[in-house]
Amino acid sequence: MFISKLKQVLICLKAGRVTLPYPYEPSPPPEGFRGKLKVDIDKCIGCAGCANVCPSGAIEVTDFDKGWRRIQFHLTRCISCGRCEEVCPEEAVKLTDEFELSTNTKEDLAVTIEVYMDTCQRCARCFKPEHPLDKMMITGFRE
Amino acid sequence: MFSILEKCFKKSIWVYHTNASACNGCDIEIINALTPFYDAERFGIKLVGSPRHADALLVTGAVSRQVCPRLKTLYESVPDPKVVFAIGSCATGGGIWFDSYNMVGGVDKVIPVNFYIPGCPPRPEAILFGVAVALGLVDKKVAAEYLKEKGFPELIKQEQQTTVNE
Amino acid sequence: MLTTREIIETLKTKFNKQILKAEEKVSDQVFVRVVPDALIPVICFLNKTLSPRFLINSATDMVRQDGKYIVSYIFSFDSEKIFLCIQVAVDAAEPGIDSITPIIAGANWSERETRDLLGINLRNHPDPRRLVLADDWPEGVYPLRKDFPYDYKPPSEPQNKVPLKKPPEGTKVIPIGPFYPVLEEPAYFKLFVDGETIVDCDYRGFYSHRGIEKIAESKLTYNQICFIAERICGICGFIHSTCYCEAVERAAGIEVPLRARYIRTIMLELERIHSHLLWLGIAAHIIGFDTLLMQSWRIREPVMWLCEKISGNRKTYGMNLIGGVRRDIPSGIHDEIIRVIEKIERETKEVIDAVVGDTSLHLRLKDVGILTEEVARSICTVGPTVRGSGIGIDSRVDHPYAAYELIDFEVAVETGCDIWARTLVRLKETIEAIKIVKQCLLEMPDGPIMGEVMEEIPSGREAICCVEAPRGEAIHYVQTGEDNRPYRWKVRAPTYANLQCVPYIIKGERIADVPIIVGSLDPCYSCTERMAIVDVKTGAEKVYTKEEIIKG
Numbered sequence: 107m108f109i110s111k112l113k114q115v116l117i118c119l120k121a122g123r124v125t126l127p128y129p130y131e132p133s134p135p136p137e138g139f140r141g142k143l144k145v146d147i148d149k150c151i152g153c154a155g156c157a158n159v160c161p162s163g164a165i166e167v168t169d170f171d172k173g174w175r176r177i178q179f180h181l182t183r184c185i186s187c188g189r190c191e192e193v194c195p196e197e198a199v200k201l202t203d204e205f206e207l208s209t210n211t212k213e214d215l216a217v218t219i220e221v222y223m224d225t226c227q228r229c230a231r232c233f234k235p236e237h238p239l240d241k242m243m244i245t246g247f248r249e
Numbered sequence: 250m251f252s253i254l255e256k257c258f259k260k261s262i263w264v265y266h267t268n269a270s271a272c273n274g275c276d277i278e279i280i281n282a283l284t285p286f287y288d289a290e291r292f293g294i295k296l297v298g299s300p301r302h303a304d305a306l307l308v309t310g311a312v313s314r315q316v317c318p319r320l321k322t323l324y325e326s327v328p329d330p331k332v333v334f335a336i337g338s339c340a341t342g343g344g345i346w347f348d349s350y351n352m353v354g355g356v357d358k359v360i361p362v363n364f365y366i367p368g369c370p371p372r373p374e375a376i377l378f379g380v381a382v383a384l385g386l387v388d389k390k391v392a393a394e395y396l397k398e399k400g401f402p403e404l405i406k407q408e409q410q411t412t413v414n415e
Numbered sequence: 416m417l418t419t420r421e422i423i424e425t426l427k428t429k430f431n432k433q434i435l436k437a438e439e440k441v442s443d444q445v446f447v448r449v450v451p452d453a454l455i456p457v458i459c460f461l462n463k464t465l466s467p468r469f470l471i472n473s474a475t476d477m478v479r480q481d482g483k484y485i486v487s488y489i490f491s492f493d494s495e496k497i498f499l500c501i502q503v504a505v506d507a508a509e510p511g512i513d514s515i516t517p518i519i520a521g522a523n524w525s526e527r528e529t530r531d532l533l534g535i536n537l538r539n540h541p542d543p544r545r546l547v548l549a550d551d552w553p554e555g556v557y558p559l560r561k562d563f564p565y566d567y568k569p570p571s572e573p574q575n576k577v578p579l580k581k582p583p584e585g586t587k588v589i590p591i592g593p594f595y596p597v598l599e600e601p602a603y604f605k606l607f608v609d610g611e612t613i614v615d616c617d618y619r620g621f622y623s624h625r626g627i628e629k630i631a632e633s634k635l636t637y638n639q640i641c642f643i644a645e646r647i648c649g650i651c652g653f654i655h656s657t658c659y660c661e662a663v664e665r666a667a668g669i670e671v672p673l674r675a676r677y678i679r680t681i682m683l684e685l686e687r688i689h690s691h692l693l694w695l696g697i698a699a700h701i702i703g704f705d706t707l708l709m710q711s712w713r714i715r716e717p718v719m720w721l722c723e724k725i726s727g728n729r730k731t732y733g734m735n736l737i738g739g740v741r742r743d744i745p746s747g748i749h750d751e752i753i754r755v756i757e758k759i760e761r762e763t764k765e766v767i768d769a770v771v772g773d774t775s776l777h778l779r780l781k782d783v784g785i786l787t788e789e790v791a792r793s794i795c796t797v798g799p800t801v802r803g804s805g806i807g808i809d810s811r812v813d814h815p816y817a818a819y820e821l822i823d824f825e826v827a828v829e830t831g832c833d834i835w836a837r838t839l840v841r842l843k844e845t846i847e848a849i850k851i852v853k854q855c856l857l858e859m860p861d862g863p864i865m866g867e868v869m870e871e872i873p874s875g876r877e878a879i880c881c882v883e884a885p886r887g888e889a890i891h892y893v894q895t896g897e898d899n900r901p902y903r904w905k906v907r908a909p910t911y912a913n914l915q916c917v918p919y920i921i922k923g924e925r926i927a928d929v930p931i932i933v934g935s936l937d938p939c940y941s942c943t944e945r946m947a948i949v950d951v952k953t954g955a956e957k958v959y960t961k962e963e964i965i966k967g
Contacts, residue, residue, distance in 0.1 A: 113769035117710055117762075124713060125288045129381055133374050136720075138742075140727040147396040161639040162338075162345040182342030182355070185369040187642045187733045192741070201727075207391045208366045208379030212341070212357075215367060217394040268600045270623035273939065274649025274730050276600075277693065281719075284712040314549040314568075315622045316601055319593060345643050348566040349626035350558050351549060370649060370730055 135203045140186040142204040143179060145219050149198035151234040152177070152221040156190035156199055165190065175223050181207070181215035261293020262380070265303035265327065269320050269356065271310025274370035275337035279307060282373040289377060305332040305383075308360075311339040311346060312353045324360040332363045332383060336376065341365045417495045419445050422465070429460060441665050441878045444498040451503050451512065458488070458501070458515050467492050467499055468808070469795050470881075470890055472515075472525035473905040474533045476561045478507045484535055486512055488522075489879060489892065493813040498879045505535055514540035521795030524915055525907070532559040547621050550576040558629055565626065565633035580617040582607045589926060593622055602938075604917075604929070611925045616918050631904050632896075637663060637872065640901070641735050644891075647906065648939050649730060650693065651884040653686050655891070655906065656735040658882040661816050662893040663737050663901070666878035671866050675739035676818040677859040681752075682722075682732055683817065683882075684848040684855075688759065689718045690885035691845045694937050695766075698838070701934045702779050707770065714762045717755045724748065737872075739865035749856050760849045767842050780834040784920050784932035787832060794916045798887020798909050799844065800936050802828050803836035810883040821858070824851050834935040841885075841937075871899050884909050886937045910938045 126133060135141065152175045157165040164183040168176050190199045209215065224235040268276050282289045283296065297303050306327055312320060324333070335356040338344050343354045356362055366379035381387045422445055423437045433453035440446050449457055461467060467490035474486045483504040490499045505512055514537040516522050527546040529535050534557040537543055548558075551571040557563065582588050586607040593601035601622035607615045627647060631640045644659045645652040657679050664671055692715035699707035719729045725744055726732035734740045744752075770776060791801045801808060807828040811819045827843035829836035876895045881888055887909025896902030913936045921932055 107772070107774040110769055110771075110773035113765075114706060114710075114773075117765055117769055118706065121285075121710070121713060124285050125291070126286050128287065128374050129377055129387065135372070136724040138727050139723065140733070142391070145396065147398060159636075159639065161635065161642040162347075164342075180342060182365070182367060183338060183344060183347060184367070185338055185345065185642065185646070185731070186728065187731075188727065189638075189642070204390075205368060205372050205375045206378045207368065207371075208364060208375065208382050209389050209391050210364050210382075212365060214389070214392050215341070215365070218396070220397040222398050267594050270601065270625060272623075272646050272649040272652070273600065274646070274652070277649060277730070281712065281716075284716070285709055286713065286716050310623075311625070313622060313624060314551070315624070316593070319601070323594060345646060346625045346627065346630060349630055350563070350565060350567055350569075351624050351626045369646070369728075372729065 135205060137203075139203045139205070140188050140201045142181065142202055142207055143184065143186070143190065143217065144200050144202050145177075145179070145217060146198045146200070147219050147221065149196045150177075150219060150221055151196055151198075152223050153195065155193045155195065159189045159193050161185065161187060161189070169223075173223050173225070174220055176218060176220045179217040181217065182212055261295070262304045262332070262384075263295050263297045263302055264305045264307050265297055265300045266307045267309075267320070267323060269308055269310045269316045269340075270313040270352075271337065271339055275309035275340070275368075278370045278373050279309070279336065279376060282376050287373040287377060289380070292380070294380065300327045303327050303331070305334060307334045307336055308340055308356045308362075309336045311343045312356055312359050314351050314353060317353050317359055320356075320359055333360060334364045334366060334379065334383070335362045336366045336379075337371060338367050338369045341367045344369075417465070417492060417497070419443060419497055422492075422497065422499060423447070425465070426457070430457060433457075440876070443496055444500070444665075444879055446500045446502060446877065448502045448504070451505060454501070454503050455513050455515065455518070458518055461490065461499075461501075462518055465492070469519045469521050470888075471892070471905070471907040472522055472529060473892055473903075474529045474535055474559075475894060475903045476533060476559065479561060482507050484510055484533060486529065486535060487892070488515070489890070491813065491881070493808055496814055498814070498881075500877075500879065510534060511536040511538060513538050516540055516542075519795070520793045521912065521915065524911065531557075533557050534560065545575070545577045547624055549624075558626065563629075565629045577619060579605050579619065580607075580615070583614055585609060586614050591929065600939075604933070606921075606926065606929065608926055611927075613921050613924055613926065613929070616921060618914065618917065620914070628904055628906065632901060636900055637737050640904070641737070642731075642733060644906075645731050645733065645735075648908070650690050650939060651686060651886065651889070652730065653682055653732050653735070654882050654884040654889055655908075656732075657683060657817065658880045658889050658891040659893065659904070659906075660735045660737055661882070662878045662880035662891045663872070663895070665880060666876040666893055666895050667869070667872045669738050669866055669868055671739055672863045673818070673860055674743075674862045675864045675866070677855050678740050678744055678864065679735070679817040680819065680822070681744065681852055681855045681859075682726070682734060684851045685718055685722055687848045687885050688756070688845055688852075689715050689722075691841045691848075692718075692759075692763070694841060694885070695838075698931065698934050701931045702776075704776070707766070710766060714759055714766065718759065721752060721755050724751075736865070738868040739863070741865070743864050744859075752856060753853060756849045756852055760846065763842070763845055777835065779928075779931065780838065780935075781831075782833050783924065783928050784834045784935055785832050786916060786920050790916060790919050794912070794919070796887070796913050796916050798884070798913065798937075799827075799837050799840040800887065800913050800916075802826070802840045804832045805830040808888070810881045810888045814881045816880060816882055818855065822851055822854050824854075834931060837935050844885075874902070886910055886939055887913060908939065910936070914938060 154167045157167045162183045164180045166178040191201050335341050340356045346352050364383050368375055382389050419439045433450050436448040470489045470491050472488050477485050486503045488501045514526055530537050531547045551573045553569050553572040556569050586609045589606040591604040593603045603619040605617045606613055641656050645656040647655045692711045696708040696711040723729045726734050734742050786804050788804050791804050807826050809826045824847050827840045829839050872895055874895050874897050879892050881890050890907040892905040894903040
């Protein structure tokens with residue numbers, strides 16, 4: 107038994123000190139880490155495909171005010187699975203490598219975006235129109 | 250709240266860990282925070298075996314119907330002043346099963362929660378960061394984001410104006 | 416060696432008109448429909464002649480389709496690699512069925528679960544108490560019936576608390592749980608002791624019932640369920656996700672590309688390595704040997720970092736989808752995987768060497784918690800628990816899935832029947848897992864990682880899949896439904912079968928040994944309790960309110 111105890115002590119001594127210096131130094135996660143999500147409002151077309159695939163129903167879509175669509179990402183329920191990122195046709199939703207999300211109020215854990223949707227004259231479906239400034243860059247600054 | 254913490258808990262917090270119907274992922278990460286690589290014990294944080302000895306309660310998992318009364322009894326048995334941490338997405342908001350027939354919801358539906366540490370499961374570094382925020386050693390890094398498309402007419406005034414950040 | 420055709424022929428010859436339908440719906444899976452009166456004769460006949468191993472009992476609500484509940488009993492022929500499912504249609508007006516627990520003791524819990532969740536009454540069951548639902552759940556409300564909405568919360572009725580066994584003459588009661596320092600999850604054991612020796616015990620579990628099966632049947636699509644399956648358990652999540660995906664792929668006839676199968680195998684074995692090292696640490700902590708806890712978790716940590724690099728998260732890999740995997744393991748990372756697991760192999764062998772001769776561990780772990788082969792077979796235990804008692808059942812060999820039929824490996828079996836034997840089995844499996852990962856990396860072919868999945872998976876198909884989790888065998892049964900969603904999904908985790916043997920293995924042991932005996936089964940209550948399970952007696956373990964002390 108003493109030999110076993112000696113071997114155990116040797117294992118501990120050989121390992122030495124392995125503690126990481128976190129939180130005094132940052133400990134960045136590897137590439138491809140699925141952390142907090144981030145939305146680029148310029149790319150989002152309001153299709154709500156992300157809301158359809160979210161397993162925990164953390165994405166809420168409400169239409170209000172004749173053409174405005176509000177998409178709320180409840181990060182309290184988000185499980186960072188990455189399906190919204192996979193499914194988004196415009197690559198507007200991305201999962202960053204932020205993992206330090208501790209807070210004392212739940213209101214901090216929410217991302218809300220509001221996009222304006224127009225209605226197609228022919229088929230009555232909603233779509234996101236181009237920004238008027240971008241349109242004028244193409245057509246020129248004329249009436 | 251922060252001032253009480255700074256006064257009372259400057260030295261070391263003894264925590265009692267409890268699992269209210271979680272999947273064990275967050276519990277394993279909490280125990281991981283005590284192992285050699287992350288070593289929460291260098292801050293004086295220690296896991297105790299009785300809620301009577303504890304300063305802080307670490308709760309993981311969404312609360313089920315069966316656990317609900319027991320969790321309340323447990324909360325009452327921890328002496329004041331106390332801090333409650335809700336660890337993981339299930340404890341914060343109920344997780345994937347927030348509206349199931351046997352679940353009550355997130356932990357804050359049953360007992361008052363002081364700090365939330367979301368993630369599924371949160372990394373041990375995130376848990377250490379959460380405790381550091383609670384102790385006032387670092388500032389929290391997350392805030393609500395509200396983005397609105399500009400350049401389109403606002404037909405009717407908005408009812409809610411959430412604070413704009415970023 | 417029996418074939419599926421021979422099994423069908425044998426049953427048809429013996430029971431003739433009482434067999435309504437017998438077909439091989441999926442390759443090597445036979446589904447037999449019998450009349451209700453023939454259930455007990457068929458089960459007795461199977462038990463005596465063909466001797467398959469009982470796996471699980473499940474029930475489906477088909478009232479809208481044909482006014483009946485279908486109760487299925489799933490068996491396994493291990494050496495022939497065949498599943499047999501006996502199905503009985505029970506009338507919806509008066510649902511009642513003869514219990515098979517007097518013949519097969521391992522069916523105890525699953526029949527009680529069927530009664531709790533679907534309301535099918537059991538005749539001749541030795542212990543028909545409530546098992547799964549909460550103490551204050553009203554009688555007559557059955558959550559898994561299709562007319563029960565998944566988010567309806569019925570009012571509380573505290574008088575339905577489950578009565579626990581009364582203590583025998585001359586014994587005292589020691590409650591353990593539901594919140595206990597060494598048990599990770601809430602569970603309540605009521606021990607009846609005479610001095611220091613345990614005479615009997617009762618168990619009230621199922622605090623972690625989250626209603627997963629009901630949510631999956633009500634509001635989720637096939638791909639979303641992969642993620643919820645992963646969160647059934649935080650330690651063996653990838654196993655449940657793979658098992659579910661394989662069951663759907665078998666039912667729908669989807670072909671998974673070979674590279675995806677190898678990737679699944681690699682992630683499954685990495686999960687096995689981390690789970691066994693985790694168990695070693697927790698078991699050491701239970702007996703007070705904290706050095707081993709710290710060292711084995713230190714050895715285990717690089718596996719978590721590796722999985723984070725491959726899949727994006729330390730634990731919930733999220734790599735499975737129906738038809739394949741969604742992230743590849745590029746060849747650039749192969750060298751790192753091999754480097755990490757070789758280091759773990761060296762360090763694990765050092766730890767095994769240092770621990771095997773330690774007589775202080777022998778005193779605590781040898782000849783404690785004996786599970787004889789006879790009890791193990793009658794309760795139908797699985798996993799390292801039963802491999803430590805000389806029975807070599809392993810789903811990777813008996814019912815191959817992913818890429819296991821193409822890989823050479825050994826199954827670890829010991830004959831000690833005590834906790835020490837189970838420890839050795841788990842340590843050997845860790846070393847084998849490292850060899851399997853190395854083999855997979857060498858043999859993995861190039862190619863696509865996602866197969867062809869049809870737009871809408873056809874409804875009315877059934878399939879069973881069985882996967883070897885670190886704790887034992889996990890079984891998933893899927894029945895596909897309309898609208899591209901499943902109609903029924905039944906999960907049986909390994910701890911479900913193993914916990915039923917606790918009363919047998921703690922009889923005659925000392926109180927102080929109870930945590931390590933229960934810990935040697937490697938219980939994972941959240942896997943077991945994905946259904947609702949109610950725990951026995953109340954129990955904030957520390958505070959005894961006046962009422963609780965008076966109630967005793």
